[in-house]
Amino acid sequence: MTLRHSLFDKIFISFLVIFTVCFGFIVLYASNVTRSMLVDDRTEVLTNEAFLIADQTVAGYVQGVYTKDELQESLRYYSDKLNASIWVTDEKGIIYGFANADGHPDNPKNIFLVDPDFDIYTAQSFNGKFYNTFKSNVISVAIPIHINNQPNGMLLIHSTVEQLQNIQEKIVKLIYAPYLFMIIISFALLGIISGKVMRPIRKINSVAEQYSTGNFDTPMDIHSNDEIGQLASTLEYMASELAKLDEYRKAFISNISHDFRSPLTSIKGYIEAIQDGTIPPEKQSHYLDIVVQQTNRLTKLTSSLLELNNYDSYGIWLVCKDFDIVELVLSAINSFEGRCIEKQIAIRLNNHTEHSIVHADKTKIEQVIYNLLDNAIKFTPNGKSIYVTLSEKHDKIFVSVKDEGCGIPKDSLNRVWVRFYKADRSRGKDKQGTGLGLAITKEIIKAHNENINVVSTEGVGSEFTFSLSKATTDSEQS
Known part of the structure; x- marks a missing residue:
């Protein structure tokens, strides 16, 4: 029972940590991705609106179609519609047309007061406080104005990101609410599944204890096709190999005894025969040669055993x-x-x-x-x-x-x-x-x-x- 609780606790804690980390990662990832998508979408909308304002309103003013008051009125209309501040500069960076959204600070007199190196000839987009001009983050787009294919200043739109945050929170909630529900269901299923898993594990543990005592014939009786079944099959295979190893050990001792005993018996027999005179003096040289051959065989056998023992203990030293x-x-x-x-x-x-x-x-x-x-x-x-x-x-x-x-x-x-x-x-x-x-x-x-x-x-x-x-x-x- 102790095994069951300890293992189940480990599984439970592991799942809890994994799900918590995954949940945090998903929320963080979803928030960042959603925010990035909303910002990109807002930037695209502001860019399109900027080109529309530049082509219709600003171009009309520069060409004398609209008066300064009409320009300002049109800019305020678009500012209210987009909930954004709009600035129009001439080619010297002087802001001559503007409409600031509620909560936004007054615009500077010249765009170069914000950044002396500001490029008014290239379309740009920004995400931040726009050179610390705003107290909070805004999405800014800036497009160059061309009249008759000639540069004629720049139009800038600054939109607050607060409204995007509300949309972002709603989307993220839609994402992680099902995930929370899935976590609850998963832990419920975990309790059910763990019970089914623990039963064969306890059986494997019991049989493994039998193997440790040398009883390699104890059957597992687990025949599932999952990982537990594979583990049981592996342990049964291991037990059969250990049984073979035990047989090999016995055969090893038998073989080495035989390989030592045979030449020793020959050596002992020939020497005793020489000592007691059974082998006449004229034939002793022949049998002594046989004794030398058997001695060489024992020497070779001993050297080979020592060599293999050194390989097992220290490995082979290669040059x-x-x-x-x-x-x-x-x-x-x-x-x-x-x-x-x-x-x-x-x-x-x-x-x-x-x-x-x-x-x-x-x-x-x-x-x-x-x-x-x-x-x-x-x-x-x-x-x-x-x-x-x-x-x-x-x-x-x-x-x-x-x-x-x-x-x-x-x-x-x-x-x-x-x-x-x-x-x-x-x-x-x-x-x-x-x-x-x-x-x-x-x-x-x-x-x-x-x-x-x-x-x-x-x-x-x-x-x-x-x-x-x-x-x-x-x-x-x-």
Whole structure:
């Protein structure tokens, strides 16, 4: 019950904070957008009215059609109609016609008293106190007057924004009132939905406690197609993988015990046979060679275990430099010449690269190629071939080692990288293998931030492919 309340409280508070922030943002956004739209619309109306007044009234006055009193009367009419102050200036900035709206201060005598650099030849619009002429914000538009295509002063209209604020408030209320209603409905639904969500969560928590005790067979019994169902499926998958990991741990101990016990048994048996005289002196040298071979196998196994343990604890220390991957591959192939002659195996190199310089740890990559070739030779029958192919794509070089061996069973492909794992077929044929070569290879390639993959078909063979980054032009030149 404590879990339910604590989680529900967190959900409730989170929703409350989110809705409050969103509501504030919407109100702020709606206010600003509405105000901007109203100001733009008002500015457009005032601009149109300014052109109308300039073309009809001011132009008539300048051309002698209207008297000064008629001009003033017409300006007062438009001022009352627009609830705005109207100023008319000549080309020297002198305001000779004006009509000030209620609450607006008297107009200046000359527009240049407001701003000496005021441009009376360009249409402009302002939103503010117009150079501190007004006590509150106004919307101002200014258009140049042209008579017979000649500049003849400017007409300015200043409209108060108070009336826009009233309109703005009404529009914003229309926007956030439904949103408030939606918040109330949402919190009501939240209480209902949270109850349905908490039941499977409590079930998941109970089963997870069973998993923590090692009881990985406890079923979830949650079969929904939503996120809760996916979580339950993921946990069940995790439990099955943990069960497999426990099996792997047992198999790991069994394998390492077997791989240590077999050579130790041989060494003990041969030495005891030499001590008690069962093996005659003339044959002791032969059996001592076998003891040395088994000792070397134990040494190799121990070194590989230590190497992998260091990788797990400290990671792989790479000393990267530029080198020719083709030369490295050729060197590795040549090192297996004796074994290839013994088994009548041909290693064929196919180089499809134009730029074979890579940037990597040369020693570690040499170990990778050696492991892959060694693995291929072990499982390739006499008289068959091994193909080493180099190709390039964009900034990567790909190296593949393909054999004509027995292949790897499909259900074993994902486990070839597991330490000490050996497919049943390979265990029978390779008594000297440690089962660690591919695990070490995988760790080295992963440390280079590259990939290695295997494709295999039973009865046809296996192909291991890994990638390396090309050396950059700058590093090649250096």
